[in-house]
Amino acid sequence: xxxxxxxxxxxxxxxxxxxxxxxxxxxxxxxxxxxxxxxxxxxxxxxxxxxxxxxxxxxxxxxxxxxxxxxxxxxxxxxxxxxxxxxxxxxxxxxxxxxxxxxxxxxxxxxxxxxxxxxxxxxxxxxxxxxxxxxxxxxxxxxxxxxxxxxxxxxxxxxxxxxxxxxxxxxxxxxxxxxxxxxxxxxxxxxxxxxxxxxxxxxxxxxxxxxxxxxxxxxxxxxxxxxxxxxxxxxxxxxxxxxxxxxxxxxxxxxxxxxxxxxxxxxxxxxxxxxxxxxxxx
Numbered sequence: 001x002x003x004x005x006x007x008x009x010x011x012x013x014x015x016x017x018x019x020x021x022x023x024x025x026x027x028x029x030x031x032x033x034x035x036x037x038x039x040x041x042x043x044x045x046x047x048x049x050x051x052x053x054x055x056x057x058x059x060x061x062x063x064x065x066x067x068x069x070x071x072x073x074x075x076x077x078x079x080x081x082x083x084x085x086x087x088x089x090x091x092x093x094x095x096x097x098x099x100x101x102x103x104x105x106x107x108x109x110x111x112x113x114x115x116x117x118x119x120x121x122x123x124x125x126x127x128x129x130x131x132x133x134x135x136x137x138x139x140x141x142x143x144x145x146x147x148x149x150x151x152x153x154x155x156x157x158x159x160x161x162x163x164x165x166x167x168x169x170x171x172x173x174x175x176x177x178x179x180x181x182x183x184x185x186x187x188x189x190x191x192x193x194x195x196x197x198x199x200x201x202x203x204x205x206x207x208x209x210x211x212x213x214x215x216x217x218x219x220x221x222x223x224x225x226x227x228x229x230x231x232x233x234x235x236x237x238x239x240x241x242x243x244x245x246x247x248x249x250x251x252x253x254x255x256x257x258x259x260x261x262x263x264x265x266x267x268x269x270x271x272x273x274x275x276x277x278x279x280x281x282x
Contacts, residue, residue, distance in 0.1 A: 001142070109125060119197060211260035218264075
C-alpha cells in the first residue's frame with residue numbers, strides 16, 4: 001500500500017501539470033481548505049487546545065487496537081523498543097504525508113466534490129490515471145489494508161466470546177468458527193445499515209475501543225490491582241460516557257475518546273480503588 005500511494009502521488013502530480021502547477025492550484029482553493037485546524041474548531045486558544053487534546057487522547061487509544069499493539073508485544077527484547085519506535089513512527093509519518101498529498105492531488109483532479117462520494121476519490125483517481133494492471137495492484141493494496149484491520153478486530157472479538165465470555169460452552173473448533181461468523185455478520189450489518197461515512201464510522205469505532213480498553217490498560221500500567229467487578233465497571237462506565245458524549249453531539253467540542261478515557265481512570269482512583277475487594281486480579 002505504501003508503494004501504491006507513492007505511485008498515485010507521482011501520477012497525480014504529473015496529471016495536474018507538475019509540482020509547481022499543483023502548488024499554484026492549491027493556493028487557489030477556498031480559504032480555510034488548507035488550514036491547520038478545521039473551520040468549525042474556531043480560532044480560540046481553548047478550542048484549539050481541546051481539539052489537540054481530543055486527538056492526542058485518540059492516539060492514546062491505540063493501546064486498544066490489538067492489530068497494532070501485537071507488534072509491540074512481539075518485541076524480542078525491551079531494549080529494542082527505541083529502535084522499534086523509530087521504525088514505526090518514521091514509516092507512519094512518511095505514509096501520512098504521502099496520503100495527505102495524494103488527497104490534495106485528488107482534490108485538484110476532481111474539483112467538483114459534490115458530484116461523487118469523496119471517499120471514492122482514490123479508486124476514481126486510480127481508474128482514471130493508471131493502466132489496468134496497475135489499477136488492480138492499487139485496488140488490491142486498498143482492500144488488503146482494509147482487511148488486515150477488519151480480520152484482526154473480528155478475530156479478537158470472537159476470541160473474547162469463546163475464551164472469556166463462555167469458555168466452557170465454546171471450547172470446540174466448530175463453536176469458535178460460529179462465533180467468528182456471528183461477529184462478522186454483526187459487523188457487516190452495522191456497516192450496511194450505517195448512514196454515516198466510513199471515516200465517521202471508523203472514528204466512532206476507534207473511540208469505543210479506546211473507551212473500553214485504554215483506561216483499563218492505563219490503570220494496569222500504573223501498577224494497580226483490579227477485581228473483575230472493578231474492571232467491568234471501568235469498561236462499561238467509559239463506554240457509556242463515549243456513547244453519551246457522541247449522541248449529545250459534544251464531539252464538536254472534544255473527541256469522544258478524551259472524556260471517556262479520563263472518566264475511566266478517574267473512576268478507578270476516585271471510587272473503585274477505595275472499595276473493599278476480597279480477590280485482587282492482575
